[in-house]
Amino acid sequence: MCRLLHLFSLALVLTPAPLLALEFNMPSGVTDTSQSVFNLHMTIFYICLAIAVVVFGVMFWSIFHHRRSRGAKAAQFHGSVVVEIIWTIIPFLILVAIAIPATTTLSDMYDASESDVDIQVTGHQWKWHYKYIGEDVDFFSILNTSREEIENRKKKNPNYLLEVDNALVVPTNKKIRFLFTSNDVIHAWWVPDLAIKKDAIPGFINESWTRIKEPGLYRGQCAELCGKHHAFMPIEVKAVPEASYLAWLEDQKAAKLAEAASAEQDWSMDQLMTAGATVYEKNCAVCHQADGSGVAGAFPALNGSAIVQGDKAGHLDIVVNGKLAKGMPAFGEQLSAVDIAAVITYERNSWDNQTGDHVSPAEVQTLMDKQ
Amino acid sequence: MSAHAETAHHGPASGISRWILTTNHKDIGTMYLVFSLLMLFVGGSMAFVIRAELFQPGLQMVMPEFFNQMTTMHGLIMVFGAVMPAFVGLANWQIPLMIGAPDMALPRLNNLSFWILPFAFAMLLSTLLMPGGAPDFGWTFYAPLSTTYAPPSVTFFIFAIHMMGISSILGAINVVVTIFNMRAPGMKLMDMPLFVWTWLITAFLLIAVMPVLAAVVTMMLMDVHFGTSFFNAAGGGDPVLFQHVFWFFAHPEVYIMVLPAFGVISQIVPTFARKPLFGYHSMVYATAAIAVMSFIVWAHHMFTVGMPLAGELFFMYTTMLIAVPTGVKVFNWISTMFRGSMTFETPMLFAIAFIVLFTIGGLSGLMLAIAPADFQYHDTYFVVAHFHYVLVPGSVFGIIAGVYYWLPKWCGKMYDEKLGQWHFWLSFIGVNLTFFPMHFVGLAGMPRRIPDYALQFADFNMITSIGAFLFGTTQLLFVYILIKTVRSGKPAEQLPWDGAQGLEWSVPTPAPYHTFSTPPVVGDK
């Protein structure tokens, strides 16, 4: 049995080798901060490992040598002030040695100097909203993995659960300041490669900053339990050189104008149904289910619903303004007029709902403008 | 010292009323232990659901909302239903025996504090059947997820917590009063066995922090039903305040769950090393130091919540300091083994595993204390690995070790040593297989409390699930060993362990229904 214990201690000592491979360990990341956090992590890890080797070494040595089966006779000493003082002071000194670099790293993270880009990050159940302050660009970022993959009906792609529709685009080598807040419950925005994890708290703002050194796509997830789809609100940060970033910003502004213009156009029933299916899958299926059957006791069925089959104004009102007490968000602030018109049309003409009517983006726009 | 053998004027009452009306510390201790074993399996079956869902990526077994109910209930039941009552059970059996008292000081209160528990847990478990489901906001129940956004069953959850709190407080009052007033003549505080010391300190922690838990759930209740806004930003409250008050309770709570295990280990290691405990005084002071410091470290659970730099540094430094007294305890245990004459029966095996694996949990705790690194560790499986290392091979192994150690005295029968060794090795392998890979997935970026995960975490999660199934089913062997011992174990000797010291071994085997009706004389060395 003792041999087994020995083997286990040996296994413990040998683990750091695979620990260095990426998927076993913390990423060292792409910012100065993340790299100093990584170094700090490895330093403490090796110190802990050294402590463990010494402590367990003594222990297993005495387990081996001071066994009765080897004829060991018990000594009767039961204390030594000198020894006890030594093993109080030595750990204290080790702790001081760890505390110094930890304090330096932490102070760097609190640097309040001028930033180049300010982005407001708002957690929603269960998606992220990004707003570029002073730029009039803002959008939602929603999980892009299909229900089929989650429900094991389709092969999972390599970025399963870590992919979104609209990534957060940021410039490299610029100081980016993030402001975190939440629309409902507490979320936490976490991107390991940037070593940022900050809680997004309703009613309050928090901040953090980063300066990304290398272009690339960095993925993360919500880290604070925020309800049933906590596992399904990932983060994608796309770092690009400044010129591409500026071009992207211009594209976003142009797209926003184009979208407003498209609300003025006439949309055919088919166009609305196709667009509506996508919007429904991304925003509604989470609760009301893909087949509109809902979840008994929690989320009402849309299939056969009186509101959906009833008059358009009532349907439009609940989608635009929501019903907080029942957990229905107000999509008026989240979706464009086109998306709302499409999804309402889709709901009114899917499954057993065959009202045959459709809602045009212009109607929605009129209602939203009136408000 | 053997005069008390004849003092059993009357035995237990017969039938079910024995258990309902009993005021006997041994009966109540047994009920606590059986109850906690039952809860270990209830909480364990929830862990089984969690690990089955996480066996592979994708949603297979349960819906995410039910998964959240499982993680929440698993945590609550293991903390308040399995670990804490088990320690109260050990305290009930052992404290009177170890200090030479005939019973607990407040026997009727003792009966009450046990019988609150089945009702509290029946209420908590009944929420699983309610519309909207059981609590699904994690065992830390952060507002506003647990207030504005909670399922209707939150009210029952709050009442259940209140009842568990009252039970713990009454139990703790009983322990303190017993220890201060019922010690055998001549036994000074510094003569008490370490298990009694650690429980005395634990009891004071319970009395100090369980009311704070009661206060925080009362505030929740008022926010949910009476329109106050303690934790609601809309009315000028603050959700972060909830976390501060909660962790002000919950960090000492963490030590409540492990200090009595320190006590058990400090009894077992000297027995099987046949050598006195090294540094008795420093053990007592270290325990007290850990308890006092547990009140000034709470915000290390909240490093990512957005504190000023000075706050982060303060909580980082105080947390690191706790490593010093904890280290003292580990060094003392090892020095007790050093130059002893050791044998490795089941209690000692569990005790050694406790020391090794608790130390691993302690070292990962030290890593978590480093605030900048904690930004990466926080709310990941690294944290899950850390606290399971201190709670499962920590608290739970401590309890199991204590049960094997004292069982011969309690029931007069010896457990099957061979099966005990099997139980140990399967548990040891299972526990490490379950929780060690969690360090890796946590560092690699897997958040906790998720029912589905990205593909790079799949291999380790499968290993973890296999380990969990092994560890869980192994505990059925424990139940079998216990039943076999009580039914058909070989009669135990008066002193089952040749190195054991202390008053509890001076009573006959099995311990009679009433012991120490005449106080023993202590201090005649």
Place this chain on the structure above:
Amino acid sequence: MKRWLNPTTPGGLIAIVVLMFGFGFMLVPLYDVFCEVTGLNGKTGGPYQGAASQTEAVDERQVTVQFVANRNANLPWEFAPEQEEIKLQIGERKQTAFYVSNTYDHAVVAQAIPSVSPAQAADYLNKVECFCFQQQPLQAGEQKGFPLVFFLDPDLPEEITKLTLSYTLFDISDRAAAEGY
């Protein structure tokens, strides 16, 4: 020692329990004091009480103040600052506004909750006039501009060159009704 204070008797221990239960509630005001002292959470204080005559810049330092309007799930109205950013000098008094419109078909009493980041700047942002000091009743469809007058305290730490003031609107109609608004 009086019997009820003795922590070795049931009475004394119950006294501790009662005290600690009270202490749990005491943590609420204690926390507010703590927040005010350390600037934890970026909570700002009430109306500025100092010398009201101060309106001129007292320092060459330029600081950027950003304004953020959050829409909570609780009240998803249109809500936006007049300007997203203002550059000003220390001590200089500035007026700006937030625009809000009640998109509901019924009257609502709203309350704006302020928060400042970085949190340690909260103590140095002095609000002379703010819509967050009062509950704000809005009729169905009503649109309103909320004024805000503020200046930065000369004691603002040197390293802070940019700070953000955020407001989140909440629906407190129920509570306002209970208070007899």
